[in-house]
Amino acid sequence: MVYELSDAEIDAARERGEKLRTAAPEATAARFDPSSGRLVIDFANGATFMLPARTLQDLENATDDELASVEIEHGYALRWDRLDVDFTIPGLMGGVFxxxxxxxxxxxxxxxxxxxxxxxxxxxxxxxxxxxxx
Incomplete structure (x- = not known):
């Protein structure tokens, strides 16, 4: 049996998604600033969050080039593929390093x-x- 969504259900889902997106700001950019040693995360709402990169587990001895390879996943997590290291952004903002x-x-x-x-x-x-x- 195939269930088809009505236009009203689709509109309601979109509205819920938009509320979620604005309630939890989505990360739009992440970069490593070698002069300060900090990770800088920018959000869709204009906010910026910074933290010392080498205070994070498994990044203590990473090179500047390795730290610069940070990627955002789904607006929610940071990933260093070459190092096989991941952190959720809400966790970092809560001090979980x-x-x-x-x-x-x-x-x-x-x-x-x-x-x-x-x-x-x-x-x-x-x-x-x-x-x-x-």
Whole structure:
């Protein structure tokens, strides 16, 4: 059995599609800016989003040429075909720069003057305090 859509159903589907398109801005361009080291994503609504490219999992050691090969897929995702790396744009905008394990590992390696001083002080006291057992 073949079901044919009515003109009203087609018009309603188009209207729903247009509402979806404007509710979630569609990416129209993506590029790597080597002078700043950032990915720049432009949207149909005129907005632009930038982020440091080498903070993304599997792009830490990518060359400028490799990063410049970024492509947009379906207005929703970024793809580096040569590197076999993909990210959704909503995920990037939400701060998801890799897997949970990758992000946790990066957070633990944060370096600051205060953290280095605290580590030295803990070392003088014999290291990190042991966890209390109940």
């Amino acid at each position: 890799g897997t949970a394990a990758y992000i946790a590992g990066k957070a633990g390696r944060t370096r600051s003057v205060a953290k280095a001083a605290a580590a030295r002080e803990n070392g003088r006291k014999g290291g990190r305090p042991r966890k209390a057992t109940s």
